[in-house]
Amino acid sequence: MQQTHSHPISLKTSDWINGPSTTTLSDFEGHVLLIEVFQMLCPGCVAHGIPQAMKAHALFNKAGLIVLGLHSVFEHHDVQGKKEALLAFADEYKIQFPIAIDRNAGKTRIPETMSDLQLQGTPTVLLLDRAGRLRHKFFGRVDDMELGAAIMKLLAEPPSGGQQEGCDGDTCRVS
């Protein structure tokens, strides 16, 4: 599913693991980002989403892709919601990329980033271009070949931001 946002997005996080707790998406400026949105007890996340994100990291990290996790808990908060639980999960699954914890002030079941970005659930793969704009949202199981192509399409765009600057066959735009 193609989703173009015209402005850079940000995450609302309460903490990070495998990285400084003050991390923000702007720290990765200029890179293409793949954000794996998951819950540690979500079967589809564990069976497909996490291994796929790890494979994307292995294949495209050298080409400029940064892979991040976003732990967006909307079920069983008491068990999944604690940082120690996520640390144990990341240790067992040998996940080395940074994982943000989606902020939840406790007023609703749905955490804030998940709500802001209108995500349908987990697993969801988000792809952001070098300018920090959300360009793809894949909910559920996405095919490896399709995801590989979507990643490369963003990696192949010029650093200045692709679609919005310069000329294509029809038009020339200012950024």
Added chain:
Amino acid sequence: MQQTHSHPISLKTSDWINGPSTTTLSDFEGHVLLIEVFQMLCPGCVAHGIPQAMKAHALFNKAGLIVLGLHSVFEHHDVQGKKEALLAFADEYKIQFPIAIDRNAGKTRIPETMSDLQLQGTPTVLLLDRAGRLRHKFFGRVDDMELGAAIMKLLAEPPSGGQQEGCDGDTCRVS
């Protein structure tokens, strides 16, 4: 791996979910038992062991197989060791068979049943015959075809206990 024990085995449990907390293996006397030994954060358990146990339940329950889980935590006790965590896991994975919690008095990392039965880790599949004797221990990923055959071999044994009573080509035994 074939493992024959000459006497019925028992589990040392601190609790059960999906069944009464006082459950013992003798409650299932006369049935063939498949016990899936797992940890909720063990990748191989979640990817292969649990789905395989659920498939065995679906295929052979009517033929007399009882499928049970045994949660034998030997890593990250603080996260995996609580009953609420296991309840959340069973809910997310839609596991309906009874799961025993392997007892751990806290003196060692390894819980008691895992130690008694000299298990090598998780996932492990245990198969018990109708007399309650441990007949197979499979550590790691076991092939579906091989497991189906091992289950059926025990289901096909006469209720009186198979190998130890009656006559085969060479000998006649008393039980």
Added chain:
Amino acid sequence: MQQTHSHPISLKTSDWINGPSTTTLSDFEGHVLLIEVFQMLCPGCVAHGIPQAMKAHALFNKAGLIVLGLHSVFEHHDVQGKKEALLAFADEYKIQFPIAIDRNAGKTRIPETMSDLQLQGTPTVLLLDRAGRLRHKFFGRVDDMELGAAIMKLLAEPPSGGQQEGCDGDTCRVS
């Protein structure tokens, strides 16, 4: 799908590869037989049926299972119907078990054994007990766990023929 035939079946063959051209099922008397019915250009046969038959051979040959192929061509006879084509196929796929060529006198599209046994198409797995009786017919993709159990059920039957002789809980039969 369970199919019990009360008498031993036979194959109508025009030739065999990986074995003498005079082979008949009675040569395997006393063994449980798995017969993989296939066509060399049938996608499901090549993707699932043949590899599954090879796995069954590897797992259960020592326990008394004999695996055979039956090449039942009902499409593209000019290409699939020649013995040299089947030999090339068996060489490329490294199939070492004997394969019968289902006889076709040329009057109809459907070869004779396929017609006699009322098979629905390819791939089909046939299981015969030690007395040569057809006990199971699986059309299409059959699950490994289910097939392993069906094979073992027949292997566990006494050589005299299982269901039709001796006593079970209700009755005692003469053969």
Added chain:
Amino acid sequence: MQQTHSHPISLKTSDWINGPSTTTLSDFEGHVLLIEVFQMLCPGCVAHGIPQAMKAHALFNKAGLIVLGLHSVFEHHDVQGKKEALLAFADEYKIQFPIAIDRNAGKTRIPETMSDLQLQGTPTVLLLDRAGRLRHKFFGRVDDMELGAAIMKLLAEPPSGGQQEGCDGDTCRVS
């Protein structure tokens, strides 16, 4: 494996199926080409290569990718080498993209295009850019994610030919 050829390549063909017998690669000028090099009795081709090529066609045809087959027979010429055999294969596997038959004057086992391009065997995936240059050669099983990215990298290049014209960060080239 990255392979850059500086000039457009051509195929040496004796015939085509699913297209005119006079087809040449120049007929697809301006498109990115994926050429699946296979033999109809090669197990890896049938299990992985052909389904992967069909998936690539389904995903990227609208974006400008043309998928072709190249039947490069180097074993069992008597069985695989005839056009009728290939037609039967394409019918059974429901392959609709054009397939070239690699020319073999009969002097050697290896057909001419396979020899010219120094291919290691089958399956091999060739990727050609819009200018007809061979840019990737993947021998054996290639991961879907990696292939999807390689396809998109070429699709994202400007029609004028990518690497050899215009400026990148370091240099400006004439074509």
